[in-house]
Amino acid sequence: MQIRHPVASLAATIVITLILLAIGAVLFGYSGVYDVSASSKDNPMIAWMLHSTYEASLHHHAGNDVPPGDLMSLKNIEAGAHFYDSTCAACHGVPGKPLSFIGQGIQPAAPALLAATRRNNPKLMFWVIKHGINMTAMPSFGKTQTDKTIWQTAAFLYDARGITQQGYETLVHGSK
Structure with a gap:
């Protein structure tokens, strides 16, 4: 039985989470769902971030x-x-x-x-x-x-x- 080190598990979890977030961001960006028209208001979160x-x-x-x-x-x-x-x-x-x-x-x-x-x-x-x-x-x-x-x-x-x-x-x- 192999014992995993808690720090290594946490680091792996963080890396996997960041990779999944990056993939999700790319998929969202290419989905066309977000309305970029100047005739619509920006999402408050996006406006705050920008x-x-x-x-x-x-x-x-x-x-x-x-x-x-x-x-x-x-x-x-x-x-x-x-x-x-x-x-x-x-x-x-x-x-x-x-x-x-x-x-x-x-x-x-x-x-x-x-x-x-x-x-x-x-x-x-x-x-x-x-x-x-x-x-x-x-x-x-x-x-x-x-x-x-x-x-x-x-x-x-x-x-x-x-x-x-x-x-x-x-x-x-x-x-x-």
């Missing part, structure tokens, strides 16, 4: 870029406001106006970047704008825009948290 992965990845990869010394100058904030209005507003919205039909169709929804509750850390915003977010509608603007433009947009997003409709219009179009 958002947690996004947060961890963002904090792991972002923050090493050095902002310009004059980042929060009015000139940079205004330039960032112009870029935001022409490029970002369709998905992320502007104060006092309904979200565009493009923004309404994005799943998961793009965050309201000008909300007063946002932190919009410029280094994190710079990284997101420059590199984009995989499997969302957030493109990588680093492929088409200069770092200067991206920093200006990050400055605007940080400065404009909670901005009013009038304040937004003034930054974008100047005082009338």
Whole structure:
């Protein structure tokens, strides 16, 4: 009679369980059962997992870029406001106006970047704008825009948290 060591049995059980979970995940992925359409809401567990992965990845990869010394100058904030209005507003919205039909169709929804509750850390915003977010509608603007433009947009997003409709219009179009 052979006596099995409890640690070896536990290790074998864990390995077999992980293999079965991996096989199950692959079968589920190829089954087509999960609805990936943008017109349906994400499963809360999947949404939580993806958002947690996004947060961890963002904090792991972002923050090493050095902002310009004059980042929060009015000139940079205004330039960032112009870029935001022409490029970002369709998905992320502007104060006092309904979200565009493009923004309404994005799943998961793009965050309201000008909300007063946002932190919009410029280094994190710079990284997101420059590199984009995989499997969302957030493109990588680093492929088409200069770092200067991206920093200006990050400055605007940080400065404009909670901005009013009038304040937004003034930054974008100047005082009338």
